[in-house]
Amino acid sequence: MNFTSTLPCSSSTSRTLYSHIGLRAFILLQLLLVQPCLHHPQPCHVLAQIGHTVRVGALLPAQRAARVQVQAALNRAAAGMTRDEDNFLPYNLSLELVTRQPAAADPESLFRCVCQGVVVQGVSAVLAFPQSREELLQVEFMASFLEIPFISVIEQPARFPPGTPNRFHLQMVKGVPESGLSNLLLTVLKRSGWREGTVVLCRGWEEARGLLELLNDQTDVSWGGSNSWHLRALLNLTQSAHDDTQIHDFLSRHFKHNTPAPASVLLFGADPQCAAAVLHSAQDLGLTLPMVHWVLGQPLSPDALHAIGLPLGLLAYGEVEQKPLDFYIRDALQLVSRAITKATMIRPDLALIQTMVNCDDKPSKQEEMSSGQYLSSFLPNTSFMGLTGPVEVDQNRSVVLTSQRFHIWSLRRDALGQPTWVTVGSWEGGICRWRTKGGRWRPGMPVVGSRVRVVTLVEHPFVFTRDVDEDSSCPAGQFCLDAGTNNTETLERYFREVGRGNASVLPKDAAKCCYGYCVDLLEKLSEDLGFEFDLYIVGDGKYGAWKGGRWTGLVGDLLNGLADMAVTSFSINSARSQVIDFTSPFFSTSLGILVRSKDTAAPIGAFMWPLHWSMWVGIFVALHITALFLTLYEWKSPFGMTPHGRNRMRVFSYSSALNLCYAILFGRTVSSKTPKCWTGRFLMNLWAIFCLLVLSSYTANLAAVMVGEKTFEEVTGIHDAKLHHPSRGFRFGTVRESSAEDYMKKSFPEMHEYMRRFNEPTTPDGVATLKTDPPHLDAFIMDKALLDYEVSIDADCKLATVGKPFAIEGYGVGLPQNSPLTSNMSEFISRYKSDGYMDLLHDKWYKMVPCGNRGFAVTETLQMGISHFSGLFVLLCVGVAGALLTLAGEHGFFRLVLPHIRRRQNFKYWLHTSQKIHRALNMTYEDVKKQRADREKRCVLFCEDLRAMVRVYWSLSNIIKAKEHTREVRDKVVEKFKSALSYTKISQDLNISRSTVQSIIWKWKEYSTTANLPRHGRALVRNVTKCPKITLEELRRTAAELGESVHGTTISRTLHKSGLHGRVARRKPLLKGGHKKSRLKFSISHMEDTATMWKRVLWSDETKIELFGPNAKRYVWHTPNTAHRPECTIPSVKYGGGASCYGAAFPQRGLGRL
Known part of the structure; x- marks a missing residue:
């Protein structure tokens, strides 16, 4: 490529113009005189005429900074084309670039430069680099006027209007408009x-x-x-x-x-x-x-993104792989060269020889087509793959389309928790391509933004499953596949359908929602490491073992490349660690033994089991001996309940002593005679203490024995003889191809050989065999973490783990060997442990179950039914039969033995044994009847005396009455008040006090009369006020004795109108003078004690409660706020009897948490 020096454009001279006119005439003469070389494949005359060179003009910007930049780009483009030998012209033609720069940016300077410096060189096309909207319009006008193809390379498309249809002016945009x-x-x-x-x-x-x-x-x-x-x-x-x-x-x-x-x-x-x-x-x-x-x-550049660090989820976009300006220049020159090549194949004369060489000699429209018109018709049909990408011309807008690539970024967190920009999509050629989430992670790729395939195994509480919703979504948990196969093509097809949003086309049972301990851990790792994951359940439902020359289960999927990691209750053992990698353990556990309870019915005599038979014999022997001594003490004491002691009507005999001892022993609240001498009372209290301790011990053990026992298989551990020598049909097993089976196989081969027939495919299946009736297994060996959960969710609480734990192990995340994720995940798992996140997961999945707080004891009680009380019913029946026999014996004694004893004078004194037997021997029926009549007569006389006293009392109460003015006086007071006299004047006239006048007038205003109103129930109210503890029946009888028959309801209504209501009497301690003195003495003796001493004191108290008897509730009549008056309370003292005794103790600082 030839590159001419850049020259400034100056004013046109006649010499230059004439030289061009002469050159044109010379060319026309050659065309007329020289015959064409038709026998040669190349247009020799045309090539000779143009000197084997095609010229392209380059119009530099007028601004110095832009001109320097464009000039450097032109130099790089020329050097690149020379180096790469990019020549797309035919016939080995060379391309010459003619560059000119206008003197100024005004239109006149631009036109003068184009006409005098570019057009006269016979250029086929012109490259322009407009820097403003005005310069672009000037180039548009020049191209239309000269009819020469102009290509404007625009670096900042935002400053320019969109392209307009003009076949002579094409716009090549360096950026995106x-x-x-x-x-x-x-x-x-x-x-x-x-x-x-x-x-x-x-x-x-x-x-x-x-x-x-x-x-x-x-x-x-x-x-x-x-x-x-x-x-x-x-x-x-x-x-x-x-x-x-x-x-x-x-x-x-x-x-x-x-x-x-x-x-x-x-x-x-x-x-x-x-x-x-x-x-x-x-x-x-x-x-x-x-x-x-x-x-x-x-749009932003990739370098500018580093200054933006929040908020998370922020989206940005920017151009990447930006091409330099010289690339666009080279593509523009290639576009011209390819168009010239196509045009030369048809009309080489029009394609190579330029008709426009003088701006003042523009051909008219009636003349033949110009070279510029001819070449411009080939430019829109030219396309190729250039340095900037695909290059083509949009005819509707006259724009040279090039390719710009944009990336779309999202702000997320990286593996270390720091915000980082992740590419989520790209835009090129008007098409936006998003990076699909199905782009699976491979070793060597950054895990941030990638998608990792995770395999799991259902094991409660680490992984649960449930069906998806109707729209194939999982509001809670993670979507997971349960394809039931390890076939790679099947899983890939399923994952593709899920990635496209077509989860509904999957088989009915293939789409699941997974949740649990390990799923929560996986979500946390995904969030912190910045990856997404596809989750599926292992096809064969196995953890993984070497079987048939290959690894099965989770280990097999990792080795086959089907999964990138395995997350479940995946035990770390030596065999697996040789073929795959594990992270640091996230859960520590061991192997345990699970057994089921056996319900045993209690025998008839089970209620006797709490105490040994020798203890029962000792109790009843001690009871009769104590009764004997109580009788001896009472009869030998001068104060005893005997005829010669205090000449009492009632006698304390040996039968009374037996009745008292039995009542104290069994807590009966029947009427019994108590000894009166101090020695007997002391012995009675010792017997009560003895009975209290014995009865408490018996009651503590009675429930467990009477209910029957819920016994578990007593297995002390893995070394128990039942496991090593199961000669009695003891059946136990574990999960096939699990870590527990691998341990049993290596450590106890003989035991493993026996238990193989009882192994189950999964942990729930093994637990189910324990709970069948009858159970198929007696013990199930598995990870204690899984067994503890099964025990805690057992609704019947029939399962328990027994024995000492063994084979300490841990659960880890399984990954292929040398996986780059191992170290990062281990670091995060260790961080979760130290931060307490793993404890939160344990509390979430282990502490919300019904039997979670139950202690796993060897024996536990069941609910009591009627079968458990069969012994007591039998005892009751025996008692009824014994009572009938006793009744028959009494009749036999009365009719046969008693007359015989009466006829004899000996053995008639039986008071020390039984007062009733003594009376039967020494008194006839007439004597008893006379004694009863005398007692009734004395009672009648006493009642008559009481009635007489009551009548005297009522008559005296009616006589005593307050002084009252007559009605005439009261009427005079009202008349004077009606005469408008003041209270003082009325008081002076009638010689009565002013307050009395005021009271009379108030009563007259209130009741409209001065007569005395009837006063019902006043005597009744006075009686109740004087004796608040009087009962309703006593009040009714008193009124009847006075000749008034009143119903109890009427009495209650009258008392209620007076504000008196029946309430339970409050009890207050009875403190006598001796009590007060002893308390004062105690306080004075401890005044110098320190606070530290009182902190060591244990305060205690005890009481006895009589459920039935005379110490029940007592009612009193009183008005509001008078419940604590002495006449309305009942003094209470410590009660010596009672059926139930309670004690309590507490320290100085209080009860604390209960």
């Missing part, structure tokens, strides 16, 4: 599903004014109907916000009142400080995903 950028933005918005948005303008947004106008104009045209995108608001920060604080306040005010559905926000502006302030404010205000998605409206 604003129309292309608007299409790019609309494509991004359309793919993201945004239907409306807001535009935020920062300083420098004026450069994108045309882009904004095109974007607003094209939205309704591009998206019709409901899918259109419209501008919701335009926020111009250049007018209302000038610093970071103002920007923050401005955005807060706007988005606070405009927060509808999620939308996009386009940010325009060339000021980086303003853009950074807007994005920081959006982050602080929470205007981020998922409600607001920020998009940078103007």
